[in-house]
Amino acid sequence: MDNFRFCSPTYFAFGKGTENDAGELVKKFGGTKVLIVYGGGSVVRSGLLDRVENSLAAAGLEYTSKGGVKPNPLSDFVYETLDDLKSGKISFDFLLAVGGGSTIDTAKAIAAGAVYDGDFWDFYEGKWIEKALPVGTVLTIAAAGSEGSGDSVITKVEGMLKRGASGDGIRPKFSILNPELTQTLPPYQTACGMTDIIAHLYERYLTNTKDVEVTDRLIEALIMTIVHEAPRVMADPNNYEARANIMWAGTVAHTNVAGSGRSQDWNSHNIEHELSALYGCAHGAGLAVVMPAVFTYCMEHDVTRFAQIAVRVWGCKMDFYHPEVTAKQGIEALRNFLISIGMPSKISDFGGKKEDIPVLVDKLVNGGGRNGSISGFVTLDAKACSEIYELMF
Amino acid sequence: MDNFRFCSPTYFAFGKGTENDAGELVKKFGGTKVLIVYGGGSVVRSGLLDRVENSLAAAGLEYTSKGGVKPNPLSDFVYETLDDLKSGKISFDFLLAVGGGSTIDTAKAIAAGAVYDGDFWDFYEGKWIEKALPVGTVLTIAAAGSEGSGDSVITKVEGMLKRGASGDGIRPKFSILNPELTQTLPPYQTACGMTDIIAHLYERYLTNTKDVEVTDRLIEALIMTIVHEAPRVMADPNNYEARANIMWAGTVAHTNVAGSGRSQDWNSHNIEHELSALYGCAHGAGLAVVMPAVFTYCMEHDVTRFAQIAVRVWGCKMDFYHPEVTAKQGIEALRNFLISIGMPSKISDFGGKKEDIPVLVDKLVNGGGRNGSISGFVTLDAKACSEIYELMF
Numbered sequence: 117m118d119n120f121r122f123c124s125p126t127y128f129a130f131g132k133g134t135e136n137d138a139g140e141l142v143k144k145f146g147g148t149k150v151l152i153v154y155g156g157g158s159v160v161r162s163g164l165l166d167r168v169e170n171s172l173a174a175a176g177l178e179y180t181s182k183g184g185v186k187p188n189p190l191s192d193f194v195y196e197t198l199d200d201l202k203s204g205k206i207s208f209d210f211l212l213a214v215g216g217g218s219t220i221d222t223a224k225a226i227a228a229g230a231v232y233d234g235d236f237w238d239f240y241e242g243k244w245i246e247k248a249l250p251v252g253t254v255l256t257i258a259a260a261g262s263e264g265s266g267d268s269v270i271t272k273v274e275g276m277l278k279r280g281a282s283g284d285g286i287r288p289k290f291s292i293l294n295p296e297l298t299q300t301l302p303p304y305q306t307a308c309g310m311t312d313i314i315a316h317l318y319e320r321y322l323t324n325t326k327d328v329e330v331t332d333r334l335i336e337a338l339i340m341t342i343v344h345e346a347p348r349v350m351a352d353p354n355n356y357e358a359r360a361n362i363m364w365a366g367t368v369a370h371t372n373v374a375g376s377g378r379s380q381d382w383n384s385h386n387i388e389h390e391l392s393a394l395y396g397c398a399h400g401a402g403l404a405v406v407m408p409a410v411f412t413y414c415m416e417h418d419v420t421r422f423a424q425i426a427v428r429v430w431g432c433k434m435d436f437y438h439p440e441v442t443a444k445q446g447i448e449a450l451r452n453f454l455i456s457i458g459m460p461s462k463i464s465d466f467g468g469k470k471e472d473i474p475v476l477v478d479k480l481v482n483g484g485g486r487n488g489s490i491s492g493f494v495t496l497d498a499k500a501c502s503e504i505y506e507l508m509f
Numbered sequence: 510m511d512n513f514r515f516c517s518p519t520y521f522a523f524g525k526g527t528e529n530d531a532g533e534l535v536k537k538f539g540g541t542k543v544l545i546v547y548g549g550g551s552v553v554r555s556g557l558l559d560r561v562e563n564s565l566a567a568a569g570l571e572y573t574s575k576g577g578v579k580p581n582p583l584s585d586f587v588y589e590t591l592d593d594l595k596s597g598k599i600s601f602d603f604l605l606a607v608g609g610g611s612t613i614d615t616a617k618a619i620a621a622g623a624v625y626d627g628d629f630w631d632f633y634e635g636k637w638i639e640k641a642l643p644v645g646t647v648l649t650i651a652a653a654g655s656e657g658s659g660d661s662v663i664t665k666v667e668g669m670l671k672r673g674a675s676g677d678g679i680r681p682k683f684s685i686l687n688p689e690l691t692q693t694l695p696p697y698q699t700a701c702g703m704t705d706i707i708a709h710l711y712e713r714y715l716t717n718t719k720d721v722e723v724t725d726r727l728i729e730a731l732i733m734t735i736v737h738e739a740p741r742v743m744a745d746p747n748n749y750e751a752r753a754n755i756m757w758a759g760t761v762a763h764t765n766v767a768g769s770g771r772s773q774d775w776n777s778h779n780i781e782h783e784l785s786a787l788y789g790c791a792h793g794a795g796l797a798v799v800m801p802a803v804f805t806y807c808m809e810h811d812v813t814r815f816a817q818i819a820v821r822v823w824g825c826k827m828d829f830y831h832p833e834v835t836a837k838q839g840i841e842a843l844r845n846f847l848i849s850i851g852m853p854s855k856i857s858d859f860g861g862k863k864e865d866i867p868v869l870v871d872k873l874v875n876g877g878g879r880n881g882s883i884s885g886f887v888t889l890d891a892k893a894c895s896e897i898y899e900l901m902f
Binding site: 117118119120121122123124125126127128129130131132133134295326327328329330331333334336337338340341344345357358360361362364365368373376377 | 522757766
């Protein structure tokens with residue numbers, strides 16, 4: 117096991133009705149003037165925004181609400197809010213994100229930029245986020261895990277570069293996790309969320325660190341949970357228990373408790389980011405297409421690892437003469453599972469074209485300060501990435 | 510899933526040589542004058558105490574070191590230290606425990622008592638610990654999980670009452686987890702530690718909350734880790750990787766991330782506390798005798814639960830006609846595993862006598878403010894507890 121440091125200090129309030137605790141929790145963590153950030157109109161229509169605002173008002177807090185965060189969130193919302201803050205047009209000392217990963221990541225970017233003199237985008241080109249305004253979240257979809265992580269992903273409008281930033285400074289102070297809020301999600305979004313959670317787990321599972329049984333087992337436990345709950349929630353969107361299991365699994369998956377002390381992959385995420393940036397597909401849908409392709413390409417790097425997950429998670433029988441057969445069966449089982457919950461299996465399902473591959477690859481391996489390759493479980497150069505995109509047709 | 514709140518803010522520094530980060534970490538969490546608490550001479554003889562003291566000195570911190578914490582730690586060490594603090598004989602604003610669960614629990618008791626006007630024992634009779642001086646730990650045995658928990662267990666000398674206290678106030682600010690420090694442990698202590706970890710997991714597994722797949726799976730993952738690593742570490746005490754997997758499993762087990770949103774048991778711990786209080790046996794050794802007896806007694810309360818763990822963790826084949834057969838096989842597999850690592854299987858192995866049962870039972874169900882029973886997975890009255898102690902012969 118590698119040496120590591122781990123701290124997940126976020127205070128989680130989980131369960132029915134917990135959005136009504138927003139005011140109490142903002143106060144607990146020192147907020148006085150709150151900027152509520154949200155996306156489209158669904159949090160307005162559902163009455164959630166009202167309930168959160170009422171909770172803040174009842175706690176005697178000032179607040180302003182600002183909607184309009186887009187899926188695959190863009191830098192312009194962040195820049196605009198930071199300009200308004202710095203010009204004195206608005207004023208806040210606490211960010212409260214009401215929504216999913218895009219909304220939370222946007223709030224984190226604003227929180228980091230608010231206490232930084234330079235361009236907030238510096239963080240998305242590799243600068244570690246040490247300090248930020250405090251952030252709280254009210255989660256509306258189990259997916260990104262941003263409610264429990266020190267990560268944020270934003271797309272820069274100029275060049276449509278989708279990049280991630282990290283730092284303990286942007287770990288949420290609190291996150292409100294009410295599975296009821298996810299019961300109204302359309303099936304497609306629910307499935308995209310589960311796919312994203314599974315991807316976060318595979319990205320940690322694919323490690324070059326040996327002999328890490330404890331985190332292997334924890335990751336497998338969380339994937340098995342999603343696989344178990346997925347058909348239940350697809351059959352009945354109102355299944356609270358299934359929603360609750362998925363939600364806690366998604367949060368725990370991304371706190372990194374199961375990823376500590378081991379090298380991680382993240383090639384699938386990087387390869388997918390180019391797809392959602394170019395085609396505007398949902399991140400989870402992109403990942404559903406990317407993962408089997410990447411895993412097929414990288415399988416030979418460590419057949420045993422893929423065989424292990426095939427046996428332990430997907431229930432495949434170990435072929436001791438031909439472990440690569442078992443490994444492949446595991447990848448096929450993942451692909452079939454994703455199809456069973458309505459995810460696309462080909463890049464063309466969301467408009468991908470073969471002639472775009474050179475563009476995708478160039479941005480992937482050269483964009484945003486990269487030098488001709490991406491590295492993770494396996495280092496992938498332009499040729500490798502091109503072959504992987506080919507596998508998605 | 511039940512509504513819950515969960516926060517595990519402890520900062521973990523894991524890996525080789527991390528005891529040398531003690532000074533940096535005390536400073537990070539605001540300590541200036543440190544009371545180092547430790548147990549017997551092994552941390553002195555091994556040079557660990559020196560390394561920790563040197564690290565504090567290098568960080569410019571003042572410190573005093575106080576040894577003498579006993580296994581199954583007693584209240585008199587706590588009272589004495591608090592008297593010295595309150596009379597001005599010593600002065601400190603940070604507790605650093607260097608040792609195992611007994612040492613850490615003692616430091617927590619001092620930390621809570623130091624900022625409380627009443628008798629610190631109030632906390633061990635049920636008062637929640639909201640505030641305490643900051644505590645850090647340098648862990649030397651994977652066992653109690655106190656390095657990541659908000660719990661502490663102390664035995665009151667008067668009446669030899671062994672009781673637990675809890676509260677977010679005593680969650681350690683940081684814990685240093687260096688598996689190398691556990692390589693010199695005698696096999697018996699290593700095995701006692703693993704048994705304690707497994708007990709913490711079973712206590713959470715035995716729940717009356719339905720449909721909690723995610724935490725079931727996480728608990729199973731951690732138990733399977735211990736079961737996998739145990740023979741490796743018993744065969745070779747210097748196996749760093751096995752030690753590392755056990756250590757992280759033990760810590761995660763007790764942060765409660767895998768116990769959130771579900772009712773828990775803790776009857777085995779309560780029943781064991783009377784054994785170590787009366788016979789002075791190691792807590793883990795006591796648990797090895799207690800667990801199979803309690804589980805056998807309580808199996809009928811939820812045969813399916815015991816069958817599930819038998820199949821998933823112990824690899825038993827499900828007997829669909831007779832699930833109680835599978836459930837029993839799982840308990841037998843646990844018992845055999847514990848014997849295989851050198852744990853006792855009978856109360857008489859550490860001096861238990863049948864004629865003591867009435868005393869044990871009376872203290873258990875009536876001592877320290879209890880009213881004739883203990884409650885957990887199953888509510889157990891005096892008669893039930895008596896039958897359970899009988900099963901241990």
